[in-house]
Amino acid sequence: MKKSYIVIGVLVVLALLLFFSGKNSYNKFVSLDQSVEQTWSQVENQYQRRLDLIPNLVETVKGYAQHESETFEKVTQARAGLTEAYNRAAENNAEATTLPTQEQLDNFSESQQSLQRALSIYVNAVREAYPDLKANEQFNDLMVQLEGTENRIATERERYTEAVKTYNISVKSFPANIWAGIFGYDSRAQFKADPEAAHAPKVQF
Secondary structure (H helix, E strand, O other): OHHHHHHHHHHHHHHHHHHHHHHHHHHHHHHHHHHHHHHHHHHHHHHHHHHHHHHHHHHHHHHHOOOOHHHHHHHHHHHHHHHHHHHHHHHHHHHOOOOOOHHHHHHHHHHHHHHHHHHHHHHHHHHHHOHHHHHOHHHHHHHHHHHHHHHHHHHHHHHHHHHHHHHHHHHHOOOHHHHHHHHOOOOOOOOOOOOOOOOOOOOOO
């Protein structure tokens, strides 16, 4: 009878250890998962900020060039590329309502890089067509905001990368990976290295 109590006691202790281990692991996964979602939202917010600024930039240049329709044609091609990239990025933003898969993140990142390149081309074309535009206060303010946005994007992407790294290490480490599998927590998609990601486009005049 005494041995039975000992066995029961050991089983109860093991059950409690498993319960608290599972509870702690689950709570940790939830916390890290929320951190990843929060940092991803900040990345999206900064991308959206850039998308919102671009039409203002285009309209400012158009308004400045109303009396120079022929000269304005110099930026038409660059603006067309900018619009295409803008639409692609906006479409990806609309679809990215939850944390993306690796394929979705790659496509999203590619569209944003296309937008960044097109924006740089557009601004350079504007600089060539309208060298006097640097005296326009509204235009200069947009340039400052765009450069600041690019810096914020780089910062938020870095924070997302760190949050995903911490989360992925947690769900892949033993024995937490066992609980991760039980609770359905998989590794999260990560940004791939982009040599130009750390540098904001030169949009100032």
